[in-house]
Amino acid sequence: MRVFITGSKGQLGSAFVERFSANGWDYAAADLDTLDISNPNAVMDALMAYRPALIINCAAYNLVDKAETEKEKAYAVNAEAVRYMALAARKLEATFVHYGTDYVFDGTKGEPYSEGDKPNPLNAYGLSKLKGEEYALQTPGSLVFRLSWVFGKGNQNFIHKLAGWAEKPGPLKISSDEISVPTYAEDIVDVTLEALKCGLSGTWHLTNTGACSRYDWAKQILKERGIEKEVIPASMADFKLPARRPAFSAMSNAALTRELAITIPTWQEATAKFIKSIEASPR
Numbered sequence: 001m002r003v004f005i006t007g008s009k010g011q012l013g014s015a016f017v018e019r020f021s022a023n024g025w026d027y028a029a030a031d032l033d034t035l036d037i038s039n040p041n042a043v044m045d046a047l048m049a050y051r052p053a054l055i056i057n058c059a060a061y062n063l064v065d066k067a068e069t070e071k072e073k074a075y076a077v078n079a080e081a082v083r084y085m086a087l088a089a090r091k092l093e094a095t096f097v098h099y100g101t102d103y104v105f106d107g108t109k110g111e112p113y114s115e116g117d118k119p120n121p122l123n124a125y126g127l128s129k130l131k132g133e134e135y136a137l138q139t140p141g142s143l144v145f146r147l148s149w150v151f152g153k154g155n156q157n158f159i160h161k162l163a164g165w166a167e168k169p170g171p172l173k174i175s176s177d178e179i180s181v182p183t184y185a186e187d188i189v190d191v192t193l194e195a196l197k198c199g200l201s202g203t204w205h206l207t208n209t210g211a212c213s214r215y216d217w218a219k220q221i222l223k224e225r226g227i228e229k230e231v232i233p234a235s236m237a238d239f240k241l242p243a244r245r246p247a248f249s250a251m252s253n254a255a256l257t258r259e260l261a262i263t264i265p266t267w268q269e270a271t272a273k274f275i276k277s278i279e280a281s282p283r
């Protein structure tokens, strides 16, 4: 099957590319340097020329705080571009896979969100991503997976940043009132491919299993990496970030695991596996 993948140098995109290369898939990979997805004509031209049977959109504007002042840019990448990709998928009769976020929720539910819960984004990033989901689903057969706290290869994720912060003197302050689910790019690839095999469509919550605070996650990361560092629980409000964030945006993967008859590793297992992999081949 011919696959076209965007955001191919990001955490998730690069995990797909590695998998496709290893398994001899017929694919084309694009990232910002080769295809700016906020340019509708370029998106259409690239897809119509390659004529994939499957389009996987891993590209996104993920700068949650910056999106507050770059609303148009966030909207162009996270919403408008998705509209054009979905449109192209319909023209090509291709399957379209797109990724959303737990930040479509306002965090007030107090227990893990399921697919039927009503979104109510608190920030510009969440709003742009919600619109993107809606556009993706306008093409029948599209698959939208909402993800949270994604980690994989690269320098953008919390695991990488934490190691840098830990090198500075003094204790680390990490929020203990921000709760979601760390989710490993490799597990997202596994589940996406399984869902495609099963012909799934619609919106699903794809996370590792369980939930934790940033503080809990930081403690586990430091333990796995053998780093001795004092971590002090803090409140999200202490950091005075420009974008409001949901306090409890953990999503349940129960519907997806039931539908596919699979289990997804816990966030602790996934974190440990990722850390082992980066320590085996440091970048």
Ligand SMILES: NC(=O)c1ccc[n+]([C@@H]2O[C@H](COP(=O)([O-])OP(=O)(O)OC[C@H]3O[C@@H](n4cnc5c(N)ncnc54)[C@H](OP(=O)(O)O)[C@@H]3O)[C@@H](O)[C@H]2O)c1
Pocket (backbone or CB within 6 Å): 006, 007, 008, 009, 010, 011, 012, 013, 031, 032, 033, 035, 036, 037, 038, 057, 058, 059, 060, 061, 062, 077, 099, 100, 101, 102, 129, 146, 147, 148, 149, 150, 151, 154, 156
């Ligand atoms: N990371 C998270 O914690 C998280 C949480 C929830 C949901 N998600 C969603 O999960 C999906 C995968 O995220 P990820 O963590 O793999 O993201 P990522 O590592 O930030 O990768 C996104 C890729 O998209 C590229 N990109 C940005 N603007 C583009 C444009 N205009 N045209 C083409 N490519 C562009 C980026 O390039 P540059 O790096 O050069 O900008 C980057 O390579 C996204 O839909 C994201 O919104 C992520």
